[in-house]
Amino acid sequence: MDKKFKVFVDFDGTITKLDVGDSIFRQFGNKEEVDKIIEDLLDDKISAKQCWLSLCESTGKIDKNKFDEFISTMEIDESFPSIVNFCKQNEIELFVLSDGFDYYIKKIFEKENLQDIKIYSNKLTIGEDGKLIPSFPFLDSQCTTSANCKRNHIINHSSDEDFTVFIGDGNSDKYTVQFCDFIFAKDDLLKFCEAERITYFPFKNFYEVITKLEQLRQKKRLKKRHQAELKRKELYMME
Numbered sequence: 001m002d003k004k005f006k007v008f009v010d011f012d013g014t015i016t017k018l019d020v021g022d023s024i025f026r027q028f029g030n031k032e033e034v035d036k037i038i039e040d041l042l043d044d045k046i047s048a049k050q051c052w053l054s055l056c057e058s059t060g061k062i063d064k065n066k067f068d069e070f071i072s073t074m075e076i077d078e079s080f081p082s083i084v085n086f087c088k089q090n091e092i093e094l095f096v097l098s099d100g101f102d103y104y105i106k107k108i109f110e111k112e113n114l115q116d117i118k119i120y121s122n123k124l125t126i127g128e129d130g131k132l133i134p135s136f137p138f139l140d141s142q143c144t145t146s147a148n149c150k151r152n153h154i155i156n157h158s159s160d161e162d163f164t165v166f167i168g169d170g171n172s173d174k175y176t177v178q179f180c181d182f183i184f185a186k187d188d189l190l191k192f193c194e195a196e197r198i199t200y201f202p203f204k205n206f207y208e209v210i211t212k213l214e215q216l217r218q219k220k221r222l223k224k225r226h227q228a229e230l231k232r233k234e235l236y237m238m239e
Contacts, residue, residue: 003222005213006158007087008150008180010168011098011105011121013187017075019170020108021055021100027070029058042171048099048147052122052134061130071104076112079206084114086210090217095120097153099146099172101134120153146172151179155235163216163224167209179232181225182216184209199225 013019025034034055041051087094096117098105101124109115123135136147143149154176158164166173166180169187177183177193183200185193193200203209216222 003163003217004161005092005163005165005217006154007083007092007094007165007167007213008097008154008157008176009083009094009166010150010170010173011096012100013169014167015076015080015096016108017077020071020074020104023074024067024070024104025055025059028062028067029055029060033058044144048145048172049136049139052136052147056124056132056134059132062126062132063130064126067126068107071107072111074104074108076108077205081112081114083206083210084117086213093157094118095153095157097148097150097176098122099148099150120148120150122148143175145175148172150176151235154179155232163222164228165213167203167206179228179235181228184212198227 009015012021022038037046037051037054037058040046041048046054084094086092094117096105096119098119098121100121102119102121103124105119105121109117120138123137125133127133138148138152140149140152143151150173154164154166163182164180165182165184166177167184168177168189169185170189173189174192177185177189177198177200183193183198184203185200186203190200190202192198201212203212
């Protein structure tokens with residue numbers, strides 16, 4: 001029987017070269033205020049939801065044309081389409097899980113002709129007064145580092161037979177990876193995995209991820225990560 005993988009990918013700073021959310025608020029908000037809000041999030045002084053509410057408040061009135069124009073300058077990692085194609089060719093489901101906003105994710109994917117990807121994220125609209133209005137349809141108080149509970153999407157879209165793969169880089173991924181079998185980490189997520197002794201694969205681009213995934217697929221005997229299994233079991237028992 002073929003091994004079944006499910007691949008979950010963070011967006012900001014993982015698929016994109018820059019953290020788009022941070023870049024937007026530094027561009028349209030007060031930089032010092034924005035830096036302080038983000039610092040409070042990273043120091044666990046405020047929740048991810050409160051962080052986004054404060055950041056949206058900090059921008060004041062937005063010129064939609066300038067906002068869209070700025071988003072259009074954001075670039076994705078050139079290797080990302082390769083893993084999209086790899087997953088399609090091998091019938092592996094791929095999901096983008098972001099603590100950012102659908103507004104810019106969809107625009108960036110449209111620009112890159114990548115509209116067929118399943119996305120779960122927070123939502124953002126621009127009011128008639130030019131104010132940014134965030135909403136959080138996937139909020140869960142148990143998910144401490146993301147207003148969009150990535151853990152729930154992974155649990156809802158995988159079964160006991162599946163090998164779950166997570167690819168990420170930052171703060172919003174720290175809680176989630178504890179429930180995954182194979183973790184590809186860079187930047188702050190890599191440091192977190194090191195500190196917490198969570199097994200991971202370092203990566204610089206998606207070509208490296210593809211190479212490793214191919215090796216995992218070819219293994220005759222592949223084990224799930226024991227701690228992730230325990231975490232998932234614990235969650236199922238709470239339901």
